[in-house]
Amino acid sequence: MHVIDVNIPQQAYKIAIAAPGLDRLGELMSELNLGKKVLLVSNPAIFKQYGERAIASLQAAGFDATSCILPAGEQYKTLTSVQKIYNAALEKRLERSSTLVALGGGVIGDMTGFAAATWLRGVNFVQVPTSLLAMVDAAIGGKTGVNHPQGKNLIGAFHQPRLVLIDPQVLQTLPAREFRAGMAEVIKYGVIWDAELFVQMEQSKRLDQMRYLGADLLQNILNRSCQAKADVVSKDEKEAGLRAILNYGHTIGHAVESLTGYRVVNHGEAVAIGMVAAAQIAVALGMLSSEDAIRQDALIQKAGLPTQLPTGIDIEAIIDALQTDKKVKDGKVRFILPTQIGAVEITDKVTADPVRQVLQHMRSVGK
Amino acid sequence: MHVIDVNIPQQAYKIAIAAPGLDRLGELMSELNLGKKVLLVSNPAIFKQYGERAIASLQAAGFDATSCILPAGEQYKTLTSVQKIYNAALEKRLERSSTLVALGGGVIGDMTGFAAATWLRGVNFVQVPTSLLAMVDAAIGGKTGVNHPQGKNLIGAFHQPRLVLIDPQVLQTLPAREFRAGMAEVIKYGVIWDAELFVQMEQSKRLDQMRYLGADLLQNILNRSCQAKADVVSKDEKEAGLRAILNYGHTIGHAVESLTGYRVVNHGEAVAIGMVAAAQIAVALGMLSSEDAIRQDALIQKAGLPTQLPTGIDIEAIIDALQTDKKVKDGKVRFILPTQIGAVEITDKVTADPVRQVLQHMRSVGK
Structure with a gap:
């Protein structure tokens, strides 16, 4: 088992990477002095594959565990889904010492975390991410939230988990397109923080499916990505400064996602x-x-990821959408820009003109 | 102007008690290094009386201030109302440095605070309480939240204000029944914390309407109640221990409110x-x-407050309702019990029997 410490003041916790890890969920949670009641939140497909093992592990460790199943997909990352968790928490009579466990990808993790942040003004929270994206990014750092009809993650809270348990074996059932989506965040860590990880990936012949990765590379990808995220959020939990570098690629990325209705690109x-x-x-x-x-x-x-804009997207609409980004400060859009592989800078000096020019060059040709 | 410091780690802020104070809102906020955009949340009646002065004060200090008006009443303290604040925040393009100002009683303060806690994962928040209850209790300490259809304040977050501005002059338009409701919390501070405040109130001939109070007593009531609350929450922001004493009278109180549908007693x-x-x-x-x-x-x-249970309430239902209270820990109901005027203890050793007997004696007679 590889353990990474996240040292946030008053809320230190561990990321445990273990294969197989799912069966150790109850054991690892029983070290944390939590109340007996546990509500595990998942989606139908993930729960069918892994729910029984997780619940059995919790019960073997003496927890009173039940589940709440939400529909899968970004379009269900809403306050309405969170209300279903609230209803289950009420029915189960959760107490402040009780724990919500998220078993799933980023959508399940973000919603469960938000419910944990806001039910009884805060109950315990454990992340068991099942997608690569959630393992290396969403599950670490305490950002929780849901989408507003007009913008992603506009409603949310900071609420740190008590434990993040990563079982790489569950990646075997992850669809290839979702694996590649996770690789985008891994490449991000290489560019903003860890040049050595970047070079390791350059040396791999293929990166577009998990089965082409050596066992060592997969382990390094998980360990080093989680370490990078833990390092950054330990230094700046609430995104006062440094943490903003994790938004590299996200400023324009969010606009592209939003303008294509979260359906064209993931x-x-x-x-x-x-x-x-x-x-x-x-x-x-x-x-x-x-x-x-x-x-x-x-x-x-x-890594099989796109480098051009989706067909038909309106470049002026992207530029306009940047203004509603959470990273806007006094009307200025903050950009995270690389200065070399492994290092970035934060700047609010980027005007609309170079953004427009770059985006025009990134339009899909001949489609 | 009387100033009380609330010393919560990393989030120290001031309670300013000033008559007239409303016109100094902009001036006091401009000392806090906030962004330009301000969204003031209120209800129709309060906004009609005081909204213009508050907005004018903000604009005179250079803020870009607009308002969001929500319907009045506890029945509107819901996620649906909070979504209206979210929509206004989106339309106004609030940023993380922007501020939500609550101008109103506890309902407006709790909802606005919850919206401030969760919009963009937290924006600035200022409380301008207009009821006695909100001035001495709800506006101080960072508890925010809304009701679940099946329980009060079950959904919420801790989010400290940057400033609490109390203008005693606005109490002149407060209905007498609401004034008395605030006096319940003031009496609470006397019983749990401040025996001298208790004696001062004993010495007043009447307490049931504001006009019967001497100017000195009203000032003491505000200063000493706010000081008591500030002392307690400074020592224990998240209710790990001491802060629970503020729930004196609230354990059974919440059950009574809830079982009578929040309509019979306030x-x-x-x-x-x-x-x-x-x-x-x-x-x-x-x-x-x-x-x-x-x-x-x-x-x-x-103080013109009731000492008997509402007619027809089911005592076993009260005892059952205690189990869903947020203060329950491992199934045990925690009671805050006085040991003398000015001092209380927290105990989870109270069984159902004495609760049942006491409640039976408190049934309304002859109604």
Whole structure:
């Protein structure tokens, strides 16, 4: 078992990476001095595959565990779904010492975390991420939330988990497109924080399906990505400064996701597009060498991720949407721009013109 | 201007008591390094009386201020109302540095605070309470939330205001029944924390309408109640221990409110009933002298507050409802019981029997 410490003041917790790990959920939770009642939240497909093992592990450790199943998909990441968790929490008579466990991808984790943050003004929360994206990103750091009809994650709270349990074996059932979406965040860590991880991925012949990765590379991807995220959020829980670098690729990425109704590209694909755009903007502003931008784009393509905008998207609409991004401060859009592989800077000096030019070059050709 | 410091780690803020204070809102907020955008939330009646002065004060200080008006009443303290604040925040394009100002009683304050806690994962929040209850209790300490159809304040978050501005002059338009509801919380501070405040109120001939109070007593009531609340929440923001004493009278009070559909008694009246019950339970357990219980009940009556249960309420239903209270821990109901005027203890050793007996004695006679 590989353990990573997240050292947030008053809320330190561990990320445990263990294969198989699912059967140790109850054992690891029983070290945390939690109340007896546990409500496990999942979606139908994930619960069918892994729910029974998780519940059995909890019960073997003496927990009084039941489940709440929500429909799968980003379109259900709403206050309405959270209300279903509230209703289950009420029916189960959860107490402040009780625990909500999220067994699923980022959507289940974000909603369950938000319910945990707000039920009785805060109950315990444990993350058991089942997608690569959730393992290396969403499950760590305490950002929880749901979508507003007009914007992603606009409603939310910071609420740290008491434990993140990652079982790499569950990735075997992850669809290839979702695996690639997770790889976008892994490539992000290489660009913003960990040049060595970046080089390790460059040396792999293929990155577009999990079965092409060596066992060592998969382990490094999980360990180093989780370590990068833990390092950053430990230094800046509430995104006062440093943590904003994790939004690399997300500024334009969110706009692309939102403007295509969250149906054309998934989150990872949108982040890949956003990283390509951000690197090009950095090149245009003389902050990054075009060689480094080419290296990044090559890695994104090797991971089977898009480097062009979805067909038909309105570039002016993207520029307008940037204004409603959570990262806006006094009307200025903050961009995270790379300066070399492994390092980024935060700037609010990017005007609309270079953004427009870069996006025009990223339009799909001939489609 | 009387200023009380609330010293919560990383979130210190001031309670400013000033008459007139409303016109100084913008000036006091401009000392806090907030963003330009302000969304003021209120209800129709309060906004009609005081909204223009508040907005004018904000604009004079350079803020870009607009308003969001919600229907008045506890029955509207719901996620649906909070969604209206979210919509206004989106339309106004609030940023993380923006501020939500609550101008109103506890319902407006709790909902606005919850919206501030959860919009963009937290924006700034300022409380301008207009009821006595909100001034001495709800506006201080960072508890925010809304009701679940099956229980009060079950959905919420801790989110401290950046400033609490109390203008005693607005109490002149407060209906007498709402004034008395606030007095229930003031009497609570006397019983749990401040015996001198209790004696000052004993010395007043009448307490049931504001016009019968001397100017000194009103000022003391505001200053000492806010100080008591600030002292307690500074020592224990998240209700790990000490803060629970503020729930004196609330355990049974919440059950009474809930079982009568929040329509028969208001919050203060329910707390008064709860305090009478708690003191009688303390007497039954030999923790409190019957003399002190009589003194408390006399003060409650002098404030025009009820000391008997509402007609027709089912005592077994109250006992059952105690189990869904947020204060339940591992199935045990925690009671806050007085040991003398000015001091209370927290106990989970109260069984159903003495509760049942005390409640049977508190049934309305001859109604």
